[in-house]
Every structure is written in C-alpha cells, then in structure tokens.
Amino acid sequence: xxxxxxxxxxxxxxxxxxxxxxxxxxxxxxxxxxxxxxxxxxxxxxxxxxxxxxxxxxxxxxxxxxxxxxxxxxxxxxxxxxxxxxxxxxxxxxxxxxxxxxxxxxxxxxxxxxxxxxxxxxxxxxxxxxxxxxxxxxxxxxxxxxxxxxxxxxxxxxxxxxxxxxxxxxxxxxxxxxxxxxxxxxxxxxxxxxxxxxxxxxxxxxxxxxxxxxxxxxxxxxxxxxxxxxxxxxxxxxxxxxxxxxxxxxxxxxxxxxxxxxxxxxxxxxxxxxxxxxxxxxxxxxxxxxxxxxxxxxxxxxxxxxxxxxxxxxxxxxxxxxxxxxxxxxxxxxxxxxxxxxxxxxxxxxxxxxxxxxxxxxxxxxxxxxxxxxxxxxxxxxxxxxxxxxxxxx
Ligand SMILES: [Zn+2]
Numbered sequence: 001x002x003x004x005x006x007x008x009x010x011x012x013x014x015x016x017x018x019x020x021x022x023x024x025x026x027x028x029x030x031x032x033x034x035x036x037x038x039x040x041x042x043x044x045x046x047x048x049x050x051x052x053x054x055x056x057x058x059x060x061x062x063x064x065x066x067x068x069x070x071x072x073x074x075x076x077x078x079x080x081x082x083x084x085x086x087x088x089x090x091x092x093x094x095x096x097x098x099x100x101x102x103x104x105x106x107x108x109x110x111x112x113x114x115x116x117x118x119x120x121x122x123x124x125x126x127x128x129x130x131x132x133x134x135x136x137x138x139x140x141x142x143x144x145x146x147x148x149x150x151x152x153x154x155x156x157x158x159x160x161x162x163x164x165x166x167x168x169x170x171x172x173x174x175x176x177x178x179x180x181x182x183x184x185x186x187x188x189x190x191x192x193x194x195x196x197x198x199x200x201x202x203x204x205x206x207x208x209x210x211x212x213x214x215x216x217x218x219x220x221x222x223x224x225x226x227x228x229x230x231x232x233x234x235x236x237x238x239x240x241x242x243x244x245x246x247x248x249x250x251x252x253x254x255x256x257x258x259x260x261x262x263x264x265x266x267x268x269x270x271x272x273x274x275x276x277x278x279x280x281x282x283x284x285x286x287x288x289x290x291x292x293x294x295x296x297x298x299x300x301x302x303x304x305x306x307x308x309x310x311x312x313x314x315x316x317x318x319x320x321x322x323x324x325x326x327x328x329x330x331x332x333x334x335x336x337x338x339x340x341x342x343x344x345x346x347x348x349x350x351x352x353x354x355x356x357x358x359x360x361x362x363x364x365x366x367x368x369x370x371x372x373x374x375x376x377x378x379x380x381x382x383x384x385x386x387x388x389x390x391x392x393x394x
Contacts, residue, residue: 005037006069008050008198009159009183012095014039015086021079030060031076034068039086042069046119047098047197051087089229091198096228097126099157099187099199100209103147104128104225106191109173111143117220125224132221135214140223147209150190154204158186162194210234282308286315295322296336296388298380302328306367309333313365323388330376332357334383335365342387351387352379 007014016039023034033054042064043049049062054077061072098121105116105128114130162170163181173193176182182194187203200206207228214223226234242253251259289297297316301309306328313324313335323336332352334344344366348359352368355375359368370376 007037007039008041008091011039012198012201015088017084019082019084021077021082024076024079026076029074031073033071033073033077035071035082035084038062038069038071039084040069040071041091041094041198045196047094047121048123050094051090053085055082093229094121095198095200096206097121097226097230098195098197099203100147100206100225100227101126101128102185102187102191102193102195102199103150103203103206103209104143104211104223105130105193106173106187107143107146107150108132108223111146112139114221115174126226126230127222127224129217129220129222132214133219134216135221135223140211140214144209144211150187151203151206151209154202155190156188156202157199158184158188159199160184160186207231278308279311282311283315286312286319289316290319295320295324297322297324298384299324299326300328301326304328306331306333310335310365310367325380325383325388327376327380330370330373331367332359332370332376332379333365333367334361337364347387351382355379 007017017037019038020036021033022036025032035054040050040052040059040062041047042062044064051059051062053059054071054073057073057075057077059071060074063070063072101116101119101121105119108114108116108128108130112132114132116128116130118129120127160183161181162172162184164179167175167182170184170192172182172184173191176194183196184192185195185197185199186192205228208231210226210231212224212226212234214221216222242256245256245260246253249256249259249263289299295316299312301312304312304326309326309328309331310333313326313333316322316324317335317337321337321339323338323341324334326333334348336342336344341364343363345361345363348357348361348366348368352359352370355370355378356372357368357370357375357379359366361367368379370379
C-alpha cells in the first residue's frame with residue numbers, strides 16, 4: 001500500500017496539480033499510475049470517479065484498492081514530474097448531485113422518518129431509495145420546497161473525522177457497521193452523515209434541487225431528482241418543448257394542457273366515425289358480393305387486414321346462408337353459417353396443419369396462416385374440391 005494524500009478532500013477546489021509519479025505499471029493495453037498526491041476522486045460511496053488528464057493524456061478510470069488510488073490511462077506517462085488537470089465540470093456536477101442527495105435524505109428522515117437505503121449517481125439519472133411505501137405529489141413538493149429553502153440559506157458544508165468515542169456527541173444519520181473513525185459531512189447544524197464523497201462547501205452551490213418523480217421499487221420508493229446544472233439543463237429542455245408545443249398548437253402556454261386534451265378527444269371521435277364509415281362500407285361491399293352471384297364465396301383481399309376480412313365475412317353471412325373463404329397474403333379467413341357445414345376449427349387442424357398451416361378457430365369461424373404459398377393453394381383446392389362441396393351437398 002502506498003499512502004498518498006487525497007487533495008480532493010483537503011483542497012476540493014484544486015483543479016490543477018504538479019506532482020510526481022511514484023509507481024507505474026502496464027496492465028494489458030492500459031497504464032496504471034500512482035501519484036504522490038491526487039486531485040482525482042476514485043469511484044466509491046455511490047459517487048463515480050473523476051476524470052481529467054495527466055500530462056495531457058485522458059484518464060479512463062480512477063479506483064482505490066487497499067488505500068492506494070490508481071489512475072488508469074490508455075498509454076504510459078513520462079515522469080516522474082507530471083501535471084494533472086481535473087475535469088472540473090464533471091466534479092462540480094457530482095458535488096452538486098451528491099450534496100443535494102444529503103439534503104433530500106435528511107429532509108425525508110426529519111419530516112417523514114423515511115431512511116435512505118441507497119443512492120445512485122450516474123450520467124443517466126440520480127435517485128435515492130427511501131423506506132416509504134408511497135410518496136404523494138404533495139409530499140414530493142413539500143420536500144423539494146424545504147431543500148430549496150436550505151439551499152437559499154447557504155449553509156456551510158463541513159467535513160471532519162469523528163472517532164468512535166465521539167459518536168454519541170453528534171446526531172449521526174447512521175452509524176456504519178465498520179469499525180474505526182468516520183469521515184463526517186455536516187450540513188451546518190442540520191445534517192450529520194458519514195460519507196466519503198465530495199461535496200460543495202456551501203449549500204448555495206447546489207443551486208437548485210428538483211424532484212422529477214417517485215415510483216415504487218422493491219417495497220420502497222425510488223425518488224428521482226436533479227441538482228444544479230442538471231436541473232437547469234432539464235429546465236431548458238422542458239421550456240424548449242413547451243415553447244415548441246405552444247407554436248405548433250398556436251395556443252398560449254396556460255391553455256396547452258386543455259388544448260391537448262381537446263385534440264385527443266377530437267381524435268377519439270374521428271376514430272369512432274371512421275370505424276362506423278368502414279363498417280358501412282363493408283356492409284355495402286357484402287351486399288354487392290351477394291348480389292353478384294351465389295356462394296360459397298372465394299375472395300382475395302391482399303390489402304385488407306384480418307379484422308376487415310372477418311368483418312366482411314360476417315357481413316356476407318348476415319345477408320345469406322353461405323360459406324366465405326377470404327385469402328389475404330398467406331392468411332386465410334374461413335366462415336360459414338350452414339347448418340350442416342364443416343367444423344372449421346377441426347378442419348384447420350386436420351387438413352391445414354399437415355400442410356404446414358398454423359391456426360385454428362371455432363365450428364363456424366377460423367383462420368390459418370401458410371408461410372409457403374404452394375401449400376396455401378393446396379389447402380384452397382382441397383376446400384373447393386372436397387370439403388366445401390360436401391358441405392353444400394349436405
Ligand atoms: Zn455524501
């Protein structure tokens with residue numbers, strides 16, 4: 001183990017560092033570097049690692065193992081003296097999300113006695129899982145309001161080490177199982193949490209906390225939130241959406257929701273009308289088919305869907321006692337209302353399935369699909385020659 005100083009704790013605002021390489025080794029195509037001191041936070045405590053460069057070479061990963069911090073690079077670094085530069089935007093983002101999480105967890109515990117069981121900080125989203133069976137919109141709003149009040153108060157965020165004999169003197173949020181001293185992050189006078197992550201120095205630097213939604217998760221409630229620059233980016237995005245909708249629908253923002261609702265209602269009405277018209281058209285077509293000649297009717301409707309074919313078959317059977325066979329692509333729809341007609345479901349099973357047809361149905365309506373057009377033709381011939389003729393003879 002090589003003990004190195006963690007400047008991300010002692011000087012969290014330090015973005016550039018001149019230091020020495022104390023060890024370097026090759027692992028596959030990666031170079032693993034240990035520095036005498038570092039500004040790069042390694043993955044841990046729910047917080048992702050920092051990024052940046054060492055001598056201009058971009059960091060791929062930073063991790064800690066047995067007290068040593070390892071910097072992973074795509075190529076070896078020429079040392080021993082190096083310049084490390086921190087990706088400050090990423091660090092600040094992590095500090096804002098992580099500090100905002102402390103605020104939310106503390107408020108949920110203080111106001112509702114819900115404890116935080118886990119925390120996710122990713123590029124995709126931030127969330128905490130709290131021991132709540134359910135969270136109402138009003139509770140979300142209340143917690144969000146309180147968090148933003150604490151941001152406005154610009155409370156100092158302090159970090160210090162606490163030894164076991166001192167634990168009783170501080171209202172700790174929770175005491176971890178592991179032994180020894182704890183690193184405490186205190187939101188001045190309000191929250192005392194053991195934590196190894198990086199945080200802002202005053203709550204004002206969190207900027208803004210926005211709770212996005214909550215959902216049930218493994219008997220708990222998962223609360224999704226955004227802080228700082230992420231919340232601003234989200235506001236920009238949503239304001240952009242809103243502005244575009246206002247322009248698309250030509251209504252003031254205040255009337256947007258009502259307009260969308262009325263448009264949806266109008267669409268439902270139009271769909272209903274269309275359905276009625278289609279039904280009428282099918283009945284009209286059925287009447288024409290029946291007028292044009294006697295059944296059984298063999299129809300080809302390559303452009304129709306199954307539902308339309310079934311509707312047409314029913315419409316024809318409503319007009320006369322007959323049988324209908326409609327082919328659409330590889331699919332065949334069968335129906336009849338003949339008192340002595342064949343049981344169609346059984347017919348499909350016995351005659352179509354041996355030809356590779358897949359389907360089934362009731363005694364008077366069935367459908368079957370053939371992937372091989374030749375087999376479909378064989379099945380149709382079979383229907384014409386034997387089965388349907390027999391049915392008519394009866
Ligand atoms: Zn923390």
